[in-house]
Amino acid sequence: MEITIYHNPRCSKSRQTLDLIRSKGFEPKIVLYLEEVPTESELARILDLLDRKPAEIIRQNEADCKAHCTNIHDLSKEAQIALMVQYPKVIERPIVVRGSRAIIGRPPELVLDLLD
16 A cells, blocks of 8 residues: 655655655655645545644644734635645645555654554
């Protein structure tokens, strides 16, 4: 079963998560989400797999969030997802997807559940 990591190589947690996946013998599909921005429907699917609301995976301390979404909780789910597509730096990382499950690798060891 394929493993996909939504990865930012500049992020230490994302690099650690990728290294952990590889150390367990897996070579995941790497999506550099800042370059290959997920669509709104892809993000909605990921959110369903994570069992999270959009605001729960938006990095509210990120400069793009502070500049463009002053009150994220007042936006609709659709508007929050659209914001993540427009400003992908606000998406929490790394997100690892395997089959019908997904986990945010913070801390990286959380992804071990997906690898069993």
